Amino acid sequence: PLVLGIETSCDETGIGIVRGRTLLSNTIASSMDEHARYGGVVPEVAARAHLEALQPAIKAALAEAEVSLADLDAVAVTSGPGLAGALMVGVGAAKALAVSLDKPLYAVNHLVGHIAADILTGDEVEYPTVALLVSGGHTSLLLVRDLVSDVELLGETMDDAAGEAFDKIARILGLPYPGGPEIDKAAADGDPTAIRFPRGLSRASDMAEHRYDFSFSGLKTAVARWVEQREAAGEPVSVSDVAASFREAVVDVLVTKALDACARHGVPRLLLGGGVIANRRLREVALQRAEAAGVAVRIPPLSLCTDNGAMIAALAAELVRTGRPASTLAFGADSTLPVTEIQVAAAR
């Protein structure tokens, strides 16, 4: 099926068009620059930016895919989770488009969309797989038995998301927003063993209770305190050593828990998704340790890992392919939609 997907859960206005498992276009307009001076995404600013970016993005995506609205078999949209106001813009646009074109509408889960992105790489997808989603808003470990019917949440962050932690530490170190790429750069000439920062929720006692949950706020506090103490003592702070040591702590926890989940559930596959996957050390450590553990790692190209409309279209195309009914119009933006709800408002 030819499906157009609309993604507006955060600061990216993403319009993607797929034909089945084939990617035809993936247009992304980001309002990142507008948020940069606030050091984080401002919900109202994001919502207004979506409103302005949607029409041109849809036009561009159609042109690039060389299809017209009339050709579409279905429209897909992210209904949650994400920023309520931002989601609402996409949901409204998708409903208007579907109704005016008289096409079926599929309202889907953003996080499951991140998993669906992998379909578009063209390689045969195998389930079950463990999936680690790490972005500015999410840190979730999932067990995907079936993309369209069975996604289990194994754990998620109890406080900051991994990308958020990168952004906050960058701020402490005086690096610009978004902090992830800046920390990655600074860490390149640093010593990852210079400072032993805490690995949140990975002591045996924590693991018993929070096996696959994550916590990065303690790490953030530890880095802040370390930097403050050095500065107070008039000692130099090596930004690269702090960046490298911090990055190592985050990566260690993420990869350790993901591979532990693979072993525990007997699943020799790990899919990585979300914007933090851009992190070079994370890819490196994941690939190294997974190989040693006999786990096959899949990392889609970054353009499919960060928020985009193609992954939303891809998920809807799978729903169509497996004969799922379209959504009714009885749904809205759901900022806290649980990952187990792959599609919302499915007609019966």
Ligand code: ATP
């Ligand atoms: P959502 O949580 O809804 O997916 P988001 O826009 O916050 O949305 P992404 O766009 O997927 O998330 O990713 C952005 C985050 O990824 C930012 O927090 C950014 O700092 C982080 N990031 C980007 N590049 C890197 C990197 N090289 N290393 C670490 N973090 C990175």
Ligand code: MG
């Ligand atoms: Mg983003």
Ligand code: FE
């Ligand atoms: Fe996302």
